[in-house]
Amino acid sequence: MRRRTLFGFSLLVLIAASASAQTLPSGFQRTDPIAGRNLPTGVYFAHDGRVFVTEKGGQIWLYPNLLAAPTLFYDLSAKIHTVGDRGLLGFALDPRFPEVPAVYVLYTYNGGLFPDSDPVPWAPRWTTNCGSGPGQTEPTPSQTQEGGCVVSGHLSRLDVSGNVATAETVLIEDWYQWYPSHSIGTVLFGEDGYLYVGGGDGASYNWADWGEGVGNTTYPDTHSPTLQGGALRSQALEIQPQYTSGDIRLNGAILRVDPLTGDGAPGNPLADDASPNARRILAYGLRNPFRFTERPGTGEIWVGDVGWNTWEEINRIPALPQGGDATLVNFGWPCFEGRVHTSGYSGANLALCNAMYANNNTGGRTPWTPPWYTYIHQGSSDITGLAFYTGTSYPAQYRNSLFFADNSRTIIFNIPFADANGDGIPDPPADGTATAFFGGSLATAVQLVSGPGGDIFFTNINTGKISRLAYCTGCSSAAPGNVAPSAAIALDAGSAADGPPRTIAFTAANSVDSNTTDTLTYAWDLDGDGNFTDATGVDASAFFATVGPHTVAVQVSDGHGGVDVARMIVTVVNQAPSVTILSPQAGDEWAIGDVVALQASSSDPEQGTLPDSALAWQVFLETCTNPDFTDCTESTVTTATGSNTQFQAPAAVFPAYLHIVLTGTDDGGLFDTKDVDIYPLTSDLTLTTDPAGLLVGFAGSPAQTAPVTRTFIRNANVEVSAPLSQSAGAIDYGFASWSDAGAADHTVQLTDAGTTILTANYVVDGDLIFRDGFELP
Numbered sequence: 001m002r003r004r005t006l007f008g009f010s011l012l013v014l015i016a017a018s019a020s021a022q023t024l025p026s027g028f029q030r031t032d033p034i035a036g037r038n039l040p041t042g043v044y045f046a047h048d049g050r051v052f053v054t055e056k057g058g059q060i061w062l063y064p065n066l067l068a069a070p071t072l073f074y075d076l077s078a079k080i081h082t083v084g085d086r087g088l089l090g091f092a093l094d095p096r097f098p099e100v101p102a103v104y105v106l107y108t109y110n111g112g113l114f115p116d117s118d119p120v121p122w123a124p125r126w127t128t129n130c131g132s133g134p135g136q137t138e139p140t141p142s143q144t145q146e147g148g149c150v151v152s153g154h155l156s157r158l159d160v161s162g163n164v165a166t167a168e169t170v171l172i173e174d175w176y177q178w179y180p181s182h183s184i185g186t187v188l189f190g191e192d193g194y195l196y197v198g199g200g201d202g203a204s205y206n207w208a209d210w211g212e213g214v215g216n217t218t219y220p221d222t223h224s225p226t227l228q229g230g231a232l233r234s235q236a237l238e239i240q241p242q243y244t245s246g247d248i249r250l251n252g253a254i255l256r257v258d259p260l261t262g263d264g265a266p267g268n269p270l271a272d273d274a275s276p277n278a279r280r281i282l283a284y285g286l287r288n289p290f291r292f293t294e295r296p297g298t299g300e301i302w303v304g305d306v307g308w309n310t311w312e313e314i315n316r317i318p319a320l321p322q323g324g325d326a327t328l329v330n331f332g333w334p335c336f337e338g339r340v341h342t343s344g345y346s347g348a349n350l351a352l353c354n355a356m357y358a359n360n361n362t363g364g365r366t367p368w369t370p371p372w373y374t375y376i377h378q379g380s381s382d383i384t385g386l387a388f389y390t391g392t393s394y395p396a397q398y399r400n401s402l403f404f405a406d407n408s409r410t411i412i413f414n415i416p417f418a419d420a421n422g423d424g425i426p427d428p429p430a431d432g433t434a435t436a437f438f439g440g441s442l443a444t445a446v447q448l449v450s451g452p453g454g455d456i457f458f459t460n461i462n463t464g465k466i467s468r469l470a471y472c473t474g475c476s477s478a479a480p481g482n483v484a485p486s487a488a489i490a491l492d493a494g495s496a497a498d499g500p501p502r503t504i505a506f507t508a509a510n511s512v513d514s515n516t517t518d519t520l521t522y523a524w525d526l527d528g529d530g531n532f533t534d535a536t537g538v539d540a541s542a543f544f545a546t547v548g549p550h551t552v553a554v555q556v557s558d559g560h561g562g563v564d565v566a567r568m569i570v571t572v573v574n575q576a577p578s579v580t581i582l583s584p585q586a587g588d589e590w591a592i593g594d595v596v597a598l599q600a601s602s603s604d605p606e607q608g609t610l611p612d613s614a615l616a617w618q619v620f621l622e623t624c625t626n627p628d629f630t631d632c633t634e635s636t637v638t639t640a641t642g643s644n645t646q647f648q649a650p651a652a653v654f655p656a657y658l659h660i661v662l663t664g665t666d667d668g669g670l671f672d673t674k675d676v677d678i679y680p681l682t683s684d685l686t687l688t689t690d691p692a693g694l695l696v697g698f699a700g701s702p703a704q705t706a707p708v709t710r711t712f713i714r715n716a717n718v719e720v721s722a723p724l725s726q727s728a729g730a731i732d733y734g735f736a737s738w739s740d741a742g743a744a745d746h747t748v749q750l751t752d753a754g755t756t757i758l759t760a761n762y763v764v765d766g767d768l769i770f771r772d773g774f775e776l777p
Helices: 009-020 230-235 276-281 351-362
Strands: 028-034 040-045 051-055 058-062 069-075 089-094 102-109 152-163 164-176 184-189 195-199 253-257 283-284 291-295 301-305 311-317 373-376 385-386 401-406 411-415 435-437 445-450 454-459 465-471 502-508 523-524 539-543 548-557 562-574 578-583 595-603 616-625 630-641 646-649 658-665 670-681 682-690 695-698 708-713 715-721 725-728 730-738 744-747 756-763 769-771 775-777
Touching: 009 164, 009 708, 040 089, 040 454, 040 465, 058 775, 089 195, 102 164, 152 195, 152 616, 164 195, 184 291, 184 373, 184 616, 195 291, 253 276, 283 301, 283 311, 291 385, 291 445, 301 411, 301 769, 311 385, 373 465, 385 454, 401 445, 578 658, 595 616, 630 646, 630 658, 658 756, 682 695, 695 708, 730 769
Parallel strands: 069 164, 089 184, 385 445, 682 756
Antiparallel strands: 028 465, 040 051, 051 058, 058 069, 089 102, 102 152, 152 164, 184 195, 195 253, 253 283, 291 301, 301 311, 311 373, 385 401, 401 411, 411 435, 445 454, 454 465, 502 539, 523 548, 548 562, 578 595, 595 646, 616 630, 616 658, 658 670, 682 708, 695 715, 715 744, 725 730, 730 756, 769 775
16 A cells, blocks of 8 residues: 555554464564553663653653653644654654753644644644645635645754743744655754654655645645745755745755754754755755664664655765764755655655756766665555664673664564675675564554663554563563562762762662562662672762763662662762952052062962962053043053062053952853952142243143142152243243253152242343353342
8 A cells, every 4th residue: 555644544554463473473562551641752771760751642741760650741742743653753852852941843833834824733633724634735725625634743842840841942943744744753862962853755655746736725835836836845955046045845855953053053064055954964865764863873874764655765865074073965866766666756856856867877976875774565554663772681682783663554564784895884784684673563562672681672553652662581471570670879868960079979769670570779880980899789979070961870670680770960060269469459559660479379279279370460540531531541561470460560650550350260161250450649730930820831741830830650750841031021031940950951850749839930031140051040
């Protein structure tokens, strides 16, 4: 049968699959630690033991642990459209949750991107205005009549307080679509700290849809073959410049974005592109990358791409290179499905596909990357979960192997790890050769994840259960045996992960075991060396002497071979130092030539007293225009280092003051700055004449009628000037002497407080006598 929606027809498939139900391999057993959920779409484990389960309709449930009853964490149902594949499909915990109280959701938003023309919202969400069955799938839906629901997608951050989310912040709104399939899917935190996000092409699954349907004509690239819409939106980066920057959609792409802003992350292939959406894209050319995962410890993203008529794919996105930008990856949809040209699109004479088929299938902006693995449909298929096994309890053949689920075929497959090349990258098996691990009506898995004990957990959308696949020697579903405990690690009450070096307390008290009669024991790795030899008991503490992130882990054992490990990261934050200026103090005064002491104290939460080399002084002279020390110009007097140093006060012209700045910097680059202003001692100088009222002045300035008074900084050397001859009224005067016996032009040093009076003495010109050629009184 032709591939339809992931969820809409799964019951029909179950009837056919139940006749060929499979059992688990010997030693494996399935348990259902969580049940009673309504169309669950995912399960997520926090290091403190809490478990989150999302439902397609938009509710998120929080279980304190795997044995406790749930409470409602958040309800998004009023915003979510749930026809077909639509709904709340993606969820991610911040890697430091709950220390960083944030989670992320990816859901089909009940409304389009263009509220002026799109009906926002549809009501009710799951039947009216979407046609019959799972939704309108015909090529000519009418926006004004029942049929066809325009929706988009939201990536949002939810802020968390305790056991509830309190607020939603939408980071990305995109993934416009008309038909009820291939909207959005997975959001996960990569080991690099960035969010990886996926969405489908939003095209019809009933025919080769390159935009030729009538549909909603308000979005220009949706239905026009000229503009290449429909499934060709998965190749939006290939058909530039026909698209403007604002027209690049995120359909059919895997994104790598900043979790704080939703912007494209550094190192992305198109990090410098003008288009915000182009900057977000890591890989494209995907039909419906509903589920993907990161291979632990590698940075590789492994994508399950739901196929159309013939092939399902597993695609590998290589890890970003160290210190460089990633290479853009194009997986070829809709021009390719599996390893071949896609029937229906290849025969449509589409320019974009023709370019990709040319030059040995490497035409276009980015060469086509074939899938890592493919398998052919048997009736209906959809790949709906991927997880790498990293535990130790499964037999050796499963170590580092890949599990993947097909919801429509109700089978969970396994591909053993093989690395013939020795390059650390798994060798792809021959297409279609994956081993069926578990199947039947209890294997309608829409998510696989590694959980407690390293066991594979899967979300069973049809039964409403979260199931666990565990292994023990001699165990089976008919003869259940031991199941590993669920370890939990959290900060003890009153501890804080952030702050200066300190002793931090931890607890594993939320660890649980489904075998309730088992006695749990605890072993701690508090120094991050991988050895669980640092402490025992349910509680432990450790002193962290250095700033930065520290990994702490607890190993919980049940005494019957069941072991689980929980890890958390505590980050001891480098706190800024504190410095104090001991000298000079505000209110201290200075005179020109004075030696001014610079003395400081310092303290740092990590280093204690800072070394002298970490204490930097800057001394500035502020030369002002106004006597109230305003309208000033700054110049550097000197710089110095150390807790006890000095400098000599500069020659300066009043009004001026000294601005002194101390900066202490710790080993982590954090700093503290203090400053102080000190103002000068002053002396006034008054110039008079005898007889009074004659001209006198200061060197460099025009002469003025005495008396003339000016303020100077103490110890200033002031040049005074008296004209040798001048007239007042009808009398001519000649300079005779200054009261300090100085020459007509000479320098006076002002060392006293208060006012110094200096008088220029003149005589009537006719009373002068001459001696040896000089004029004397």
